[in-house]
């Protein structure tokens with residue numbers, strides 16, 4: 001039994017996207033992005049009150065990167081995984097975990113622009129620095145994606161992990177200056193698995209873009 005605990009547009013979206021690509025039967029429980037994630041019920045699923053949480057055959061798992069690895073290892077028949085011994089194994093791991101390098105900046109910016117409830121708490125300096133650090137990440141991706149269609153030789157869970165990280169990051173740092181990343185983004189978001197992971201109801205990001213304050 002696979003049950004994903006999900007907040008639309010958050011990091012749990014990367015697990016949802018992978019589950020759609022893998023074509024597995026699964027259940028989704030949606031949670032609001034609020035103090036409910038600190039309830040005893042949710043803390044039993046993820047001890048730090050974060051999404052995603054994943055119930056997998058009687059175990060409660062946390063950490064989205066680990067979930068991608070575990071799901072690919074256990075269930076991939078669609079070319080999403082690069083197993084031990086595969087020539088692209090190291091690069092697959094690097095990119096699956098690079099998603100967190102991007103997401104830490106998006107998380108800081110989500111806090112700055114959305115979660116803080118009083119303007120006096122927001123910092124233009126933090127907003128500017130974190131947006132620049134996202135652009136630096138796009139630059140690293142551009143080195144690869146200006147040369148090839150996907151992060152590896154073909155679409156994989158690495159594109160899902162980084163693609164979902166870019167989904168969040170695009171709300172704070174535009175892709176415009178990165179032609180290879182932009183073409184990749186258009187390519188991967190054509191996929192049915194991506195489209196199926198998009199929110200149908202309440203959204204975390206009310207706006208498409210949140211410019212840094214100056």
Ligand SMILES: N[C@@H](CCC(=O)N[C@@H](CS)C(=O)NCC(=O)O)C(=O)O
Nearest residue numbers: 010011049050051052062063064065
């Ligand atoms: N490294 C963790 C990070 C999880 C995380 O921080 N998720 C965010 C949503 S993107 C969250 O639940 N935030 C709620 C909070 O900080 O209270 C993972 O990838 O699963």
